[in-house]
Amino acid sequence: xxxxxGLTYSYPEADNPALENISLDIREGELVLxxxxxxxxxxxxxxxxxxxxxHIFAGDIRGEIRxxxxxxxxxxxxxxxxxxxTVFQNPESQIFMLRIEDDVAFGCENLMxxxxxxxxxRDTAMMDMGLVDxxxxxxxxxxxxxxxxxxxxxxxxxxxxxxxxDEPTADLDVKGRSEFIEIxxxxxxxxxxxxxxxxxxxDLLPFAxxxxxxxxxxxxxxxxxxxxxxxxxxxxxxxxDTTLEVELKDVTFSYDKKGGRKVLEGINIAVKKxxxxxxxxDNGSGKTTLLKIMAGVLRSDNGSVRVSGCDNPxxxxxxxxxxxxxxxxxEQLFNDSVEEELMFGPRQLExxxxxxxxxxxxxxxxxxxxHPQSLSRGQRQLLAVFxxxxxxxxxxxxxxxxxGLDDESWHNxxxxxxxxxxxxxxxxxxxxxxxxxxxxxxxxxxxxGRVAGSEISR
Amino acid sequence: MTGAGLQxxxxxxxxxxxxxxxxxxxxxxxxxxxxxxxxxxSPLNLFLLFLATFACFLAMGPSVSxxxxxxxxxxxxxxxxxxxxxxxYYFEPRTPLLVLLNKDSGPIGRFTxxxxxxxxxxxxxxxxxxxxxxxxxxxxxVVMSTYPSDLVLGLKKLGIPEKIGFMLTVSIxxxxxxxxxxxxxxxxxxxxxxxLKGMRGNFKGFRYLIIPLIIDSLRQARxxxxxxxxxxxTGKRTEVRELKFTRLDCALLLAAIxxxxxxxxxxxxx
Numbered sequence: 044x045x046x047x048x049g050l051t052y053s054y055p056e057a058d059n060p061a062l063e064n065i066s067l068d069i070r071e072g073e074l075v076l077x078x079x080x081x082x083x084x085x086x087x088x089x090x091x092x093x094x095x096x097x098h099i100f101a102g103d104i105r106g107e108i109r110x111x112x113x114x115x116x117x118x119x120x121x122x123x124x125x126x127x128x129t130v131f132q133n134p135e136s137q138i139f140m141l142r143i144e145d146d147v148a149f150g151c152e153n154l155m156x157x158x159x160x161x162x163x164x165r166d167t168a169m170m171d172m173g174l175v176d177x178x179x180x181x182x183x184x185x186x187x188x189x190x191x192x193x194x195x196x197x198x199x200x201x202x203x204x205x206x207x208x209d210e211p212t213a214d215l216d217v218k219g220r221s222e223f224i225e226i227x228x229x230x231x232x233x234x235x236x237x238x239x240x241x242x243x244x245x246d247l248l249p250f251a252x253x254x255x256x257x258x259x260x261x262x263x264x265x266x267x268x269x270x271x272x273x274x275x276x277x278x279x280x281x282x283x284d285t286t287l288e289v290e291l292k293d294v295t296f297s298y299d300k301k302g303g304r305k306v307l308e309g310i311n312i313a314v315k316k317x318x319x320x321x322x323x324x325d326n327g328s329g330k331t332t333l334l335k336i337m338a339g340v341l342r343s344d345n346g347s348v349r350v351s352g353c354d355n356p357x358x359x360x361x362x363x364x365x366x367x368x369x370x371x372x373x374e375q376l377f378n379d380s381v382e383e384e385l386m387f388g389p390r391q392l393e394x395x396x397x398x399x400x401x402x403x404x405x406x407x408x409x410x411x412x413x414h415p416q417s418l419s420r421g422q423r424q425l426l427a428v429f430x431x432x433x434x435x436x437x438x439x440x441x442x443x444x445x446x447g448l449d450d451e452s453w454h455n456x457x458x459x460x461x462x463x464x465x466x467x468x469x470x471x472x473x474x475x476x477x478x479x480x481x482x483x484x485x486x487x488x489x490x491x492g493r494v495a496g497s498e499i500s501r
Numbered sequence: 502m503t504g505a506g507l508q509x510x511x512x513x514x515x516x517x518x519x520x521x522x523x524x525x526x527x528x529x530x531x532x533x534x535x536x537x538x539x540x541x542x543s544p545l546n547l548f549l550l551f552l553a554t555f556a557c558f559l560a561m562g563p564s565v566s567x568x569x570x571x572x573x574x575x576x577x578x579x580x581x582x583x584x585x586x587x588x589x590y591y592f593e594p595r596t597p598l599l600v601l602l603n604k605d606s607g608p609i610g611r612f613t614x615x616x617x618x619x620x621x622x623x624x625x626x627x628x629x630x631x632x633x634x635x636x637x638x639x640x641x642x643v644v645m646s647t648y649p650s651d652l653v654l655g656l657k658k659l660g661i662p663e664k665i666g667f668m669l670t671v672s673i674x675x676x677x678x679x680x681x682x683x684x685x686x687x688x689x690x691x692x693x694x695x696x697l698k699g700m701r702g703n704f705k706g707f708r709y710l711i712i713p714l715i716i717d718s719l720r721q722a723r724x725x726x727x728x729x730x731x732x733x734x735t736g737k738r739t740e741v742r743e744l745k746f747t748r749l750d751c752a753l754l755l756a757a758i759x760x761x762x763x764x765x766x767x768x769x770x771x
Contacts, residue, residue, distance in 0.1 A: 152740065374717065
């Protein structure tokens, strides 16, 4: 189904090739996992198969590619789309229409299929993907998992034989991820050829025929899948302080104050100084809301909140004592240079900090004058973390800090959090990754707005 | 703020006469309506038009708090327009109703040429605010009764190029995403200790908001563009959704033409 001989590609003005001398064959109906760190060439490889390279991304491409008999180099992206369907990481940016059924039809309409054909394909796709019941609903209010299901359906309706998935579950929670796996196994049963580029692929292994490991643009075949998480984590090195740093008693919260659905109900949580706590739960369970209440971004309807000695805090009461990090680092980098970004918070608080120390920790001393938004995703995440830490907060709250990180950045981040906790800072982070939970001292599970469990990790 | 109540001018999922109309009819009627607003020039006629429009607005079945907020804003705007037009009316002839400052009294009087409230100014203010309210209300009725993508489809069927229609749809689709993001950035600023006070503070906050917002929108735009490419978007497409012209549409359009014609005849005494 896919034949590649001697594929080498360099992005315009890049010094090194992004892909180097790749040759491989993928047979019809196979499911292939593409693994490797960020920047290793997984996405670039997929772009070569669907024609985004060289039609959208210019650059120097050499070698032979055949997908279902077509050469992406000589076929337009739209014509390739009939053979190769591509699903990206971010579900939000793959939905164009306002009604679900319109969005499923979107791709077919673009291919100029006759109207009756589009309708038939749209209806079959909705049937196969389980969207019939919600067909008239708005695309705006769907969960992440449903959005990704919709994105896949709209591609599926176009009838491609090959599916390419570029980190399809990085933005999804556990439920969304299991939905995705269900869809992929269905596609495989129907004989589609599937390529999935993913960081976390353990649960896809049972379906995989091949694993291709990418590193610096080259591939290594027949690699045995290694679990990157069995490395020993540093354990707690100091004795636990018994002072309570965060204490929530009987906290209730709803966004709609006029008797709307309660997002949190009867929450009792106590976190000791120096603890590293993972707050787990599905999307919509209320875990982010919980952290926002601790940071004073939202205020509880009932009950008492005590954080770092402040009762029922507002943001302004706990600035400097409590640091809060949103999921997307880009929404928190608003200065013109790395240096200014780090000094921004302390300057507002009129605190003096040793900026060199933080530049060293972020490994960004050389890039101090660069614009924060010009850094790589991993670097931006690290900078966002440290520009919060530079304010020297006692309590650090992080909302889904692992989104979009590869294994290396992931390890870096948890190294930093562990170090913080060892130096007596209290750290809470929300996560929906099973593996992230291993790094914490304690797990608090939130289910539909209530504390469903609190257990010491290991 | 009173504005908070009116923030949500959006599609209402109901079945009213206006919902049943073809989007094209609504667009054409709005254009005719805009002409009417300009053609009519007496306060009484404009007031009648306003009343009719307000009745249409009520027929949409907005909530009581929504109506209250709308009335409150209109009352404030009405007074503000009347008073400002009353004082600053500069066309002749003008009849002073109330003289605040004579033109011979002191330097301010000489400088301004006197300050008085003019009768013609009040009338002019009344006319302008009636026009403004009618235009606002009719666009609210259209927005509340037409599903956004149907409105775009209507525009396309009336000859707006496909690519512009697509841009409109994508804007409608991503506007809420963008406002959510702006909110998060502003909270992130406060969490980093930024305190905004007064004009200067707002200006500073805007500077810190606009840069991440633009850069992230560009990233988002790139992702959207790639997703559109792999969905084969080229600007030419079949359209599954169709619009139907009913007898109701024809009747209303016909009536609109007759009324507009009568208004033109009356105004220009043809």
